[in-house]
Amino acid sequence: MHAPTSAMTAAPSDHAPPRVEPRAVPAAMAQALRQRFGERFSTAAAVREQHGRGESVYDAAPPEAVVFCESTDEVTFVVRQAALHAVPVIPFGVGSSLEGHLLAVQGGVSIDVSRMNRIVAVNAEDLTVTVQAGVTREQLNAEVRDSGLFFPIDPGANASLGGMAATRASGTNAVRYGTMRENVLALTVVSAEGEVMHTGTRAKKSAAGYDLTRLYVGSEGTLGVITEVTLRLYPLPEAVSAAICTFPSIDAAVRTTIQIIQMGVPIARCELLDTNAIRGVNKHNKLDLPEAPLLLMEFHGSEAGVKEQAETVQDIATEHGGTAFRFATTPEERTRLWTARHRAYFAALQLRPGCRCQSTDTCVPISRLAESINESIAEAEAAGIPYWTVGHVGDGNFHLSYLFYPDDPREAAEVERLSVQMVRRALRLEGTCTGEHGIGLHKMAYLVDEAGPAALATMKAIKRALDPKNIMNPGKVLAL
Amino acid sequence: MHAPTSAMTAAPSDHAPPRVEPRAVPAAMAQALRQRFGERFSTAAAVREQHGRGESVYDAAPPEAVVFCESTDEVTFVVRQAALHAVPVIPFGVGSSLEGHLLAVQGGVSIDVSRMNRIVAVNAEDLTVTVQAGVTREQLNAEVRDSGLFFPIDPGANASLGGMAATRASGTNAVRYGTMRENVLALTVVSAEGEVMHTGTRAKKSAAGYDLTRLYVGSEGTLGVITEVTLRLYPLPEAVSAAICTFPSIDAAVRTTIQIIQMGVPIARCELLDTNAIRGVNKHNKLDLPEAPLLLMEFHGSEAGVKEQAETVQDIATEHGGTAFRFATTPEERTRLWTARHRAYFAALQLRPGCRCQSTDTCVPISRLAESINESIAEAEAAGIPYWTVGHVGDGNFHLSYLFYPDDPREAAEVERLSVQMVRRALRLEGTCTGEHGIGLHKMAYLVDEAGPAALATMKAIKRALDPKNIMNPGKVLAL
Numbered sequence A, B: 001m002h003a004p005t006s007a008m009t010a011a012p013s014d015h016a017p018p019r020v021e022p023r024a025v026p027a028a029m030a031q032a033l034r035q036r037f038g039e040r041f042s043t044a045a046a047v048r049e050q051h052g053r054g055e056s057v058y059d060a061a062p063p064e065a066v067v068f069c070e071s072t073d074e075v076t077f078v079v080r081q082a083a084l085h086a087v088p089v090i091p092f093g094v095g096s097s098l099e100g101h102l103l104a105v106q107g108g109v110s111i112d113v114s115r116m117n118r119i120v121a122v123n124a125e126d127l128t129v130t131v132q133a134g135v136t137r138e139q140l141n142a143e144v145r146d147s148g149l150f151f152p153i154d155p156g157a158n159a160s161l162g163g164m165a166a167t168r169a170s171g172t173n174a175v176r177y178g179t180m181r182e183n184v185l186a187l188t189v190v191s192a193e194g195e196v197m198h199t200g201t202r203a204k205k206s207a208a209g210y211d212l213t214r215l216y217v218g219s220e221g222t223l224g225v226i227t228e229v230t231l232r233l234y235p236l237p238e239a240v241s242a243a244i245c246t247f248p249s250i251d252a253a254v255r256t257t258i259q260i261i262q263m264g265v266p267i268a269r270c271e272l273l274d275t276n277a278i279r280g281v282n283k284h285n286k287l288d289l290p291e292a293p294l295l296l297m298e299f300h301g302s303e304a305g306v307k308e309q310a311e312t313v314q315d316i317a318t319e320h321g322g323t324a325f326r327f328a329t330t331p332e333e334r335t336r337l338w339t340a341r342h343r344a345y346f347a348a349l350q351l352r353p354g355c356r357c358q359s360t361d362t363c364v365p366i367s368r369l370a371e372s373i374n375e376s377i378a379e380a381e382a383a384g385i386p387y388w389t390v391g392h393v394g395d396g397n398f399h400l401s402y403l404f405y406p407d408d409p410r411e412a413a414e415v416e417r418l419s420v421q422m423v424r425r426a427l428r429l430e431g432t433c434t435g436e437h438g439i440g441l442h443k444m445a446y447l448v449d450e451a452g453p454a455a456l457a458t459m460k461a462i463k464r465a466l467d468p469k470n471i472m473n474p475g476k477v478l479a480l
Helices: A006-010 A027-040 A045-051 A072-085 A137-147 A161-167 A212-216 A250-262 A275-285 A303-319 A331-342 A344-349 A366-383 A409-428 A444-466 B006-010 B027-040 B045-051 B072-085 B137-147 B161-167 B212-216 B250-262 B275-285 B303-319 B331-342 B344-349 B366-383 B409-428 B444-466
Strands: A065-068 A089-092 A109-112 A119-123 A128-132 A184-191 A196-198 A224-232 A239-246 A269-273 A294-301 A323-328 A356-359 A387-392 A397-404 B065-068 B089-092 B109-112 B119-123 B128-132 B184-191 B196-198 B224-232 B239-246 B269-273 B294-301 B323-328 B356-359 B387-392 B397-404
Touching: A027 A065, A027 A072, A045 A065, A045 A109, A072 A089, A072 A109, A072 A184, A072 A224, A089 A161, A089 A224, A119 A137, A128 A137, A137 A161, A161 A224, A184 A212, A196 B444, A212 B212, A212 B444, A239 A303, A239 A331, A250 A269, A250 A294, A250 A303, A250 A366, A269 A275, A275 A331, A275 A344, A275 A387, A294 A303, A294 A331, A303 A323, A303 B303, A323 A331, A331 A344, A344 A356, A344 A387, A344 A397, A366 A387, A366 A397, A366 A409, A397 A409, A409 A444, A444 B196, A444 B212, A444 B444, B027 B065, B027 B072, B045 B065, B045 B109, B072 B089, B072 B109, B072 B184, B072 B224, B089 B161, B089 B224, B119 B137, B128 B137, B137 B161, B161 B224, B184 B212, B239 B303, B239 B331, B250 B269, B250 B294, B250 B303, B250 B366, B269 B275, B275 B331, B275 B344, B275 B387, B294 B303, B294 B331, B303 B323, B323 B331, B331 B344, B344 B356, B344 B387, B344 B397, B366 B387, B366 B397, B366 B409, B397 B409, B409 B444
Parallel strands: A065 A109, A089 A109, B065 B109, B089 B109
Antiparallel strands: A119 A128, A128 A224, A184 A196, A184 A224, A239 A294, A239 A323, A269 A294, A269 A387, A356 A397, A387 A397, B119 B128, B128 B224, B184 B196, B184 B224, B239 B294, B239 B323, B269 B294, B269 B387, B356 B397, B387 B397
16 A cells, blocks of 8 residues: 555546547558458548547547457557557457556557457366457357356456456456456567567466566556457356345445455355445336345356355345345346446446436455445545446445536536545455456556555556557556 | 477476575675564574475575564565665565475565564454564464454465465365465565555555556565555355365366356365375375276355255266265364375475475466366376476466476486476467476576466566666566
8 A cells, every 4th residue: 555646636527538739540450451441441531530439437548440350360459550650559358448448549550359359269177268359248148058167357348358457347246256366367469569469378377487477467458469369268157146235334334245255255246235226126127126335146056055045044034134135046036136237337427317427336345345335435426426336345346436417617526526435435445446447547647555555667668669650559557 | 378488498497596696785785684673583503404495396595684673664674774785685484385486586685474463453444464474374364263253265274364475375275265465455565775664545446547466476575575464254154065076087076076167066175186196195194085087066155045055066977977075064174184185295295205395376267277287297208207296277277296306317307398298388378487486596487488488578667667777586487
């Protein structure tokens, strides 16, 4: 933990992305790309606009051009051109980034890998799969289901696996199955010089040299372009059941979660929804869940194992004042509940028509979670900013989201002030400013405080060594 | 996978470590260290000799001096002196490295952290602990047992946690609990400039910037000195049981393992011993296990869960011709079996009195494991080199160890030839040259082939950026 510096107060207070003088794509490069890619090289305004934004609070910052690549070889061609002309490249999957990763704040070319959507190899016996970077998580799961397997990492969006690797994504199953950090075995990466490297093998573990796989996982396109991803798969559980339980307070729900984890119950999902989230979900889905903090849980295992887990959890919940414990064992019931959870974002938006939603993403040691959520809620209430909260509470990660009108300068400023306070608290409580959304543009000032000078200097040294011309998604993660 | 290059044939064929002109410790530096550390700065021959070796096949290469540090601050002092005078430093825990990591092949000073043996903080609710780098795994487990917790990573030796992090160690529990890669949350590292950095927080997951934690885990002292380690802990399982089962062939044992993993049985340990290992174990421990391939397994969970797992596994084993399935549910029986397993090394040495044992460490996708082991055995038999095999087969990792007389040039050369063949096969089968022992000196040529030119260049760029004077354990992992 590091004392907050003045940098943190410099978090963006409006939504114009910080742009520097863009490095223009020279005619020779545009010509080379057009010649190689034909219509897959586009400078159309609508295409550029779509590629220069994500799901962040920022206005778009379109690239000068977009190239739709279909192979690692094609990515190599683009990056070599970019290196030759010192022009930025920004990898693009499905555009679901939340923190401004995709904005071309220094100009350059967007490398769209969405057409790289081939499953390269399923190795069912080894529980591994290799996919091109543009394959989405839903596509992957559809393709491996017949083999009795699944890939558990589920960020809210149907993101590309390349993008999920690049942002070190996770989601609701991470409490049991880990994040992209634990589930990527190897990557194919195009370096800033346009060289192709394989960062690992299909072996489940390795002690062979520096862990380049984990270095590129979470590097947000700033060190290279991920073109293929080798992932761990898991056997579809024999039995699955879901349960919900209502609690008198967030404290009670979190205490329940802590005890579940401490007792070693291998819970697969453990999601908190606060009262406001429940209100939105009820309205949006015509449900009538009690308007109080709720845990939505899922158990994976054998028939007997799932039953035992659920019983243990029910006992723990009851001890902490949990009521209205209810099972959902049929696929239909489960789908209904999880669909409601996954639509919580849209449900919340309807609570304040026309508003924008800014999600936070701190993650703290679980013993500090209730304090972290409660203080954040108290601050939002004091500021009069509507909010709602969902949390991957088994991991100590929660998203308190503010519903605000970006054109109202007071609200916009308050939201940033509240976000900064929340991050400061997370750092004080030995946590992180981002559990799963990444740094992008939006959290660069937070990273300065979280990492501290020596770790930040180390990250910058790595960036300079691997991308000396600063062409790989420049202006993100680190201010060089 | 990369085509083997000529580099691989250059694997060491004798046991003199490759030494370059050592960089001497200048008088001013020795004086500064003596002044600060008094008797904890030693140039005594016996101390230097002990610190210039490990458990590798190499002869010792003693450092010029040893400093016994007691704090991160003291490590910082030594590293700053080393940086000032461009003198190598080599971190030292308990000296159990297997691949020559500790040899002072370029001279310099050994930084002994064994007195940094303080548990800094146990956070039972969060299932985390922070320890100084010199704490050993057995010490850690003794200290957290009363909190109902344990740390599962168990390399053969009672290694230091700093050393285990530095080599990305694992052991028999990795099939369920992962390796140091998955279980280190954060590190305190002294950089090559003598700056102190914290590579992470106590949050269970994070997407904040480059994953420095995973970069230093497995960096083998070549990028910085690890002085503190924050680890994940696990609740002691409610129930534990062990079982053994004999198989008609290695194939049958491996097919059983594959099916156990594929069915999602959360097996905690799944160890293979080949016929030769069993012979040694029987003799050494006065046991009478059938002289055939054996799986030694352990199950963790609730009483009912453990029972269910064991029954499922017994069914699978029987299908594959497993016989003599036997449970060990009492702690005493379990301890007897696992002690026999842990002593397999000493048992094997007695099979050929006066011999040395060279362990291999390849790891392959589990579908390739039987092929990998069987071919390696056939080659050893053809060469007339006695061997024995144990394997963390749930992970695809096995140690076929050669028993040879190092003074016999034919045997020494044959062992190196067999090792090279085994690594080539592992790479061909999409595996790695080292599952858990690291690169050190011994596998540098293997790493060249495994990583391939682009990944190797990336590793070298990182090394040069973070250690421009090449003072951090130089001459290991990468030849610069």
